[in-house]
Amino acid sequence: MTILIRWDERQAFDAVAQWFDVPDSEWGARAVSSNFLIYETVRAGGFNPRLTHASMPPRTISEKDFDPIVQFIDNQRGTVLTREERLDILRLHAYFRFKGEAYANESIISLLGRGMVAVKQVWTEYTNSTTVTEAKVAANYDSHATRIEDTRYDQQLIRDFVRERLLQRQRTVAHDVMMFLHAHNLVDFDPANKKSMSSCLRIVGFAIYLLSEKNSPMRAEYTQSMMANLNSLEPRPVVYLDESYIHQHYARDELSLYDPNDEQDLQVKAMAEGSRHDEGILAVDIFEGGSRGQKETKDYHGMFDHQYFAIWFSALLDQLDAFGVYNSLIVLDNAKYHKTLPPGTPHSGMLKAEMQSACLSIGIPFDHSDLKPALWAKLMHHVQTNVEPEIFLMAKARGH
Known part of the structure; x- marks a missing residue:
């Protein structure tokens, strides 16, 4: 009954x-x-026991009860939609659009708590192909759509092309690879059409480098100083400094640009004149990454700061003394830890009273009504013109 x-x-x-x-x-x-x-x-076949008034679910809930339920659902369900979940979204699309709902997407988002992109993708996929598939997991494990076929033949063809240009001491850029692929019918575009070429270049991959207005005068100043040293009667030895690293588990699938085990792919270095201090490793350090906190990357980039560099640079100066290299010009790049100023140098994070005290000790006139920006402008001019980085002082103390 x-x-x-x-x-x-x-x-x-x-x-x-x-x-x-x-x-x-x-x-x-x-x-x-x-x-x-x-x-x-x-x-x-009914349900037992009989539903009592105390156990009946309430008809409405408050916002205080609603938010924990939504939070529970968000924590329990996955971020990637299954095919069944996408079918539920399609069912709601069909219902709201059949009822003439003007804001079908917004209504579905409000009901299911899904994103606008996912809701729109379901309807777009069905209208284009009359089917709904399972969403692909956001990972780099599957093959991605590309305009270039990823086959062993194509890989070998491009590798041989780059090797041949290396042997001829020719520089290979994305445009060269693109034209090579076009000549072998591996990509299709119109070389006379600039828009078509730009589209193909985006697929091949390229980067644009322009010399900024700030770097241009600095490069000119460096070139003039180096030419003056070379043309002098007693040119000073030049030591080019740069830091490099090798991972403990170095493999071709990680960061290398070529396979180090492939003898055919080793880049041949041209013969160069002049003495070179390459008889051994001048300064080496082994980094145990991740020891300073969870946010620190476990490699050279996360560990190599000014404190490490100062120790490394001191060891390098010792090696130069051992080689008999004195009064040299040490050329290094613009890395942040190369330019760290000595301890006690005024900085913008100081309190106003500390800036005033620094102005008094240096002899910079100021008014007690000056705000921090005005005080720091005066101190910054003094720092930029009179204070040298700590590394420079170390090199000068050793006669470089």
């Missing part, structure tokens, strides 16, 4: 049960919607 009763009329069930003369213990109830209940007898 089955009885359908509205939630707000469930008090009438007692009268109905007495009419059929069925004991309360043989009735079970289940909710079929937010408005109706079904009561069934146990003999008809």
Whole structure:
């Protein structure tokens, strides 16, 4: 026996049960919607025990109860939609669009808590292909769409092309690779069409480097100073300094630009005149990364700061003394840890009272009503014109 009763009329069930003369213990109830209940007898396959007023779910919940439920759902379900979840989104698309809903996407987002991109992708995929597939996991494990076929033949062809240009001491850039691929019918574009070539270059991969207005005068100053040293009667030895690193588990699939085990792919270095201090490793250090906190990368880039560089640079100066190299010009790049100023140098993070004290000790006139930006402008000019980096002072103290 089955009885359908509205939630707000469930008090009438007692009268109905007495009419059929069925004991309360043989009735079970289940909710079929937010408005109706079904009561069934146990003999008809109903649910037992009977639903009491205390256990009935509330019709509405407050915002205080709603937020934890939404948070629980977000924590439990995955970020990648399964095919079944995408089908549910498609079902809602069909329903809202059939009802003439003007904002179908927004309604689905409000109901399911999914992103706009995912909701739109489901409808776009179905309208284009009349099917819905499972979303691809965001990882780099699968093959990606490309305009160049990823085959062993193509790889060998490009590798031989680059090797041949290396032997001829020719520089290879993305444009050269692109034209080579076009000549072998591996990519299709119109060389006379600038837009088509730009599109192909984006696929091949390229970068544009322009000399900035700031670097141009610095490069000119460096060139003039080096030419003056070379043209002098007693030119000073020049030591080019740069830091490099090798990973403990070095492999061709990580950071190398060529396979170090492939003898054919080793880049041949041209013969150069002049003395070279390459009889051995001048200064070496072994880094155990990640020892200063969880946010630190476990490699050379995360560990090599000014403190490490000062120790490394001191060892380099010792090696230059051992080689008999004195009064040299040491050329190094613009890395941040090369330019660290000595301890106690005024900086922009100082308190106003500390800046005033620094101005007094240096002899810079100021007014007590000056704000921090005005004080720092005066101190910064003094620092830029009079204070040298700590590395420079170390080199000068050793006669370089």
